[in-house]
Amino acid sequence: MTHSLHRFGRYEDLTGDYIVFAMPARGINDAEAVEVQKAFLRMALEHDPVNIGDAKRGGEFTPQVGLNPLVHWRRNTEPDPQAVVDGVEAPGIVAAVFDEYGRMEDFVRALQAADLGVSINISALADRAHDCCKACGITRHSVEYSLGFQGRTDLLPEKSVLELSTMCGHGTISFGLARKMVDRVRSGRRSPKEAARTLARFCVCSIFNPARAERILEAARGRKK
């Protein structure tokens, strides 16, 4: 899940952003992966994540794609975590996003005790993930480090837009939409929560952190362009 690796932000801001994901190895331990992934998601829900997702089917903020005129004024945009659990139907990556270290660590302890057998990864600040391992008595196996962005960085947008957009590493949250949501919040036409949920809908794998997005949007509200 390289797409979770390169999130842009300051250290202090990233202390509220933890992704824990489970992935079976193809052809090795994926025979019972569907049930294992459902168990992972059910356990995650007991620790109050801000988002959960199945990379193949989407997550709790995934939009209702087909609308009709009858729902024009009654569009349901509420998250539906149980649908994510029920929707897992093939081996793949499932993820839970936390905005608080303690809840993430509790979830990792629960995973350790459950011994699901598939690979578990934490994508977060390197030192906080290490702290979690030490607290749980886990010896890290491998680590992949983000070395940031190089090349034509002049093509990248302003900080708040980049922070929002890189929460979907697949790039499906455009700079334009992130900027539009910042502008909507600034002009009072959307609350930070509404804007964060709109952005979350575009993250196919549902590793977007809407709680962090709210904080970014709230901070951008009082800032000049």
Place this chain on the structure above:
Amino acid sequence: MWIDPKLCVGCANCVAVCPMEAISMDHRTRRAQVDLDECVECHACYRGMSRERLNPTAVRLVRRVAELFRLRFDPEPDVCPTSAITPQELTWPRTVRRAFSDVLVTHESTGILGRGTEEVKTNDVTGRLGPGRAGFVVELGRPSVGARFHDIQRVAMALASAGAVFESKNPLTGLMTDPTRGTMNPEILGEKVLSAILEFQTELGEVEALLQLLGRVAEEIDTVMAVGVASRCDEEGRNPLEAILPRAGIRVLRAKTNLGLGRRSPSGLPPPAGVPPEVPGGVHPSGPSGSQEGEVVQ
């Protein structure tokens, strides 16, 4: 991607949604249009937006009346009111655009799924990255700038000249005419994708030199790139890159940590037929595995 002018009502919601800024308004026709040279067929507009099926004539009439009376309204930003966004049938070489840009599509061009492989995410089970080795993941076009294959080839050739051996199961490697030189199929050099990943392993001792090389070649390309490097921890959980990267002047913030909780057969059941028995330390004797079938990986 195509926006049906008979259905489009000119709400412009899709303009902001496009990661490549390939959608714009034609102010003469008052319809949205797609710049096909910039569109990478990521389907973010088609899949991300909810699609209503309102009558376009009625919607245009309402919009005109509202405009006439100088009325402002604030539509939902992620809805196409008339389902005007329409995917197109793609042909080679345009198929590579979608293969590398739409996160939910099988690699039609290579037969391999996703933008990359399992990397170190399942290293505790596969052992594909062994002790003393470093795994590089160089993603061009990220974040949300996009990359053309001639830039990807430029970086690949620089890495190949430094001795990088590209991961054989990475879909980008499958598009190389000569992986030892990093040359890409010339038919795709002008094609643009949301991002693409060059993946290779090296010895830990070569990491600093390769980082310097990447820094130099980054100045020669017309896009951005995001670099990740991985290695295996020792029995105490220490990672050798935590000493190497600061020497190279790199301060690391984020990382992806494999906790080592995976094993070869979940739930204590025997491994599936044809899979060799478990090896201490999680090293898989049959070598690296490719991406999960149907999996979204980069």
